[in-house]
Amino acid sequence: MKYALAVDIGATNTRVGIGNSDGELLQIESFKTWDFQDPLKYVEHIARVANGILKSFNVEVVGMGVGSPGPLDIKKGEIINAPNMPFKKLELVKLLKEFTGLRVAFANDAVTAVVGERYWGEGSKHENIVYVTISTGIGGGVYVDGSLLLGKDGNAHEIGHLVVDSRERLTCGCGKKGHWEAYSSGSGIPRFARFLAEVEREKIEGSVLKDRKDLDAPLIFEAYRKGDPLALLVISEVRRLNAYGFAAIVNYYDPEIITVGGSVALNNVDILLNNIRGEVEKYAINRVPDIKPTKLGQNIGIAGALALGLGLEPKIPLR
Numbered sequence: 001m002k003y004a005l006a007v008d009i010g011a012t013n014t015r016v017g018i019g020n021s022d023g024e025l026l027q028i029e030s031f032k033t034w035d036f037q038d039p040l041k042y043v044e045h046i047a048r049v050a051n052g053i054l055k056s057f058n059v060e061v062v063g064m065g066v067g068s069p070g071p072l073d074i075k076k077g078e079i080i081n082a083p084n085m086p087f088k089k090l091e092l093v094k095l096l097k098e099f100t101g102l103r104v105a106f107a108n109d110a111v112t113a114v115v116g117e118r119y120w121g122e123g124s125k126h127e128n129i130v131y132v133t134i135s136t137g138i139g140g141g142v143y144v145d146g147s148l149l150l151g152k153d154g155n156a157h158e159i160g161h162l163v164v165d166s167r168e169r170l171t172c173g174c175g176k177k178g179h180w181e182a183y184s185s186g187s188g189i190p191r192f193a194r195f196l197a198e199v200e201r202e203k204i205e206g207s208v209l210k211d212r213k214d215l216d217a218p219l220i221f222e223a224y225r226k227g228d229p230l231a232l233l234v235i236s237e238v239r240r241l242n243a244y245g246f247a248a249i250v251n252y253y254d255p256e257i258i259t260v261g262g263s264v265a266l267n268n269v270d271i272l273l274n275n276i277r278g279e280v281e282k283y284a285i286n287r288v289p290d291i292k293p294t295k296l297g298q299n300i301g302i303a304g305a306l307a308l309g310l311g312l313e314p315k316i317p318l319r
C-alpha cells in the first residue's frame, strides 16, 4: 500500500488530507482560504496541517498532490491572477516543497478533479471524459483518448470563461464580459438575479427575492422550488446558458461522459442536470453523452489530488 498527501485549494475552503493507493481518503482537515490574506502565511498553514497529519499517521508518503483554482503557470508551479482567490500571485510549489520537503504534483482544480474521475471514478469505463465543476466559479477538466489535456500553461479548458451571452450583460470575476461563470456559478447566479430584477421588473411581480440584499445561490434555488417569479426567471436563463456551455464541450471534445460536481450542481441536480440533455441537443452537433453528477461528490477534487500525489498521472509528474 502506498500513501500520499492531497491538497484541494478552493476559493472558499482549503482541504488537506492523506489517502492510499486504493483511493481511500483516510483523514481530511479543512480551513477557510480567506482567513489568510498573506500568501506566505497561507502556504505555511497548509504545510503545518500536512505535517501534523503526517505525524499522526506515521507512514511514508510518495508525495503531495495539489489542485488549485486557475489560471496557473503549471511549469513554474504558480497561481497567477485567480479571480476568486484572496491573493493574485502565489509561488505555491516552490514554497510547499520548501516547507514539507516532499515532491509536489500541481494542477488546476478542475483538471485535478478530472484526474480523480479518471483514476477513482468513471475512468475505469471511459477514455473520453469531461468533468465540469459548478461552484463559486465554473471549471473543467478533459481526457481525450485517455490523455489529459493541459495546454501551454496548464489552462487548456477554462470553460467557465466561454462567452455564452452575446449581449455582454454581466462582467465576469476575470474582468471580461459575457462569460458563462458570470451567470451560472455560485457567485454569478445572485448577481444575475439582481440584474434581472432591475431590467425585468414587470416579469417578477410578487417575487419575495427581488428586494433582498443577502441574495445567494442557495436562497435562489430554494425560492425556485417555491415558484418565486424572479427565481424561475433566473434559473430558466441559467439552464439555457448551461446548455450552451455543455453543447460547446460536446462539440469540442466529443466525450463519452460528462460528470458534474461543485456545490451548486450537486445540491441542485434535479434542477440543473435532470433533463438538461434535451436542451444540450438543441445546440450540439456531436452525439450528446450522459451528463450526470460525479459519484465522487464533494471529494472529487481531493481524490484527484491524491492520485497526483501518488504520481499516477503521467502528464502531471511529481517534481
Ligand SMILES: [Zn+2]
Binding pocket: 160, 161, 172, 173, 174, 175, 176, 179, 181
Ligand atoms: Zn471570465
